[in-house]
Every structure is written in C-alpha cells, then in structure tokens.
C-alpha cells in the first residue's frame with residue numbers, strides 16, 4: 001500500500017521533536033557526521049532556516065527536514081540542510097512531502113536551491129531528481145568520517161529553465 005504525499009501533515013519542528021530527530025540522525029547518517037541534539041537546536045533557532053517534521057499517529061517524529069536561506073532579498077538562494085525518514089516509515093511519500101514544503105519555503109524568495117548528497121545515495125538522488133534537481137558538481141571526500149564523495153545538486157528558481 002502506498003500513501004500519497006498529500007496525505008502527510010507537515011508541521012514546523014518544535015523543541016520537543018529534537019531528541020527523536022537526533023536519534024534518527026544517528027540511525028540514518030552514522031558515517032556522515034550525524035547532528036547532535038544541540039546542533040539541531042542551533043539549526044532550529046537560526047533565523048533564516050525552516051525545519052519541518054511529519055509525525056506518526058502516536059506523535060512520534062517519522063521524518064524531518066531543514067532548509068536555509070543564503071543571503072536575502074528577491075532571488076536569494078537556498079540550501080537544503082537535511083532530510084531524513086525513519087527506516088520503517090520510508091517509501092510512503094513522507095520524504096516527498098517534506099521536500100515539497102522546503103521548496104515552497106525556498107520559492108517564497110524566488111532563488112535556486114542547492115544541496116549535497118552522497119554519490120551512492122540512489123534513493124535520495126531519485127527523490128531530488130523527481131523534484132527538479134540536477135547534478136551540477138562533485139565534492140570529493142565531502143562527508144566525514146566516511147570520506148564519501150557528494151554530488152552537488154541544483155534546482156532552478158521556480159518558473160525558470162534549468163541550466164543543463
């Protein structure tokens with residue numbers, strides 16, 4: 001059974017969500033420098049960031065994501081900082097719903113959106129491609145401590161052509 005992205009309620013991340021998100025960071029990004037609860041708290045507090053979550057029926061966080069605005073004014077660029085979905089809740093449209101909300105936030109400012117993703121992370125790359133991102137570069141040895149490479153991906157500003 002699949003659940004369409006529209007069925008997931010995406011809410012602003014709250015302080016009470018942080019402990020669970022930090023546990024998911026460890027589970028999902030063990031080798032790639034998972035963020036601690038205090039690092040996530042700083043991300044949440046930063047003025048030009050937007051962090052969102054999807055909760056399960058029991059109130060537990062199933063997925064979370066964050067984006068930051070770089071600079072200010074019309075056409076300011078944005079950068080996706082993280083997106084993660086609990087393994088047991090993956091492939092139910094939660095990642096797509098979270099990403100859609102991040103892009104809605106970015107589109108309020110009208111600029112392109114960038115992100116880094118592990119070169120072998122086919123699930124995330126496919127998620128991003130379907131949302132209009134394309135690979136524009138490779139960053140060697142980007143993740144630590146793993147030393148894994150990252151693709152830089154870019155989504156053109158809403159309403160404009162891609163560069164490829």
Ligand SMILES: CC(C)(COP(=O)(O)OP(=O)(O)OC[C@H]1O[C@@H](n2cnc3c(N)ncnc32)[C@H](O)[C@@H]1OP(=O)(O)O)[C@@H](O)C(=O)NCCC(=O)NCCS
Nearest residue numbers: 028083084085090091092093094095096117123124126127
């Ligand atoms: C990447 C991630 C966030 C996707 O979340 P998700 O809730 O499972 O994704 P969705 O169910 O919304 O999938 C949306 C689309 O993404 C693509 N996708 C998702 N998982 C995929 C997989 N394992 N293999 C191939 N494509 C996949 C598909 O196109 C999918 O659409 P479909 O189910 O209609 O085919 C999740 O796999 C995850 O948390 N991975 C570990 C953390 C991570 O790598 N985060 C990204 C860091 S850059």
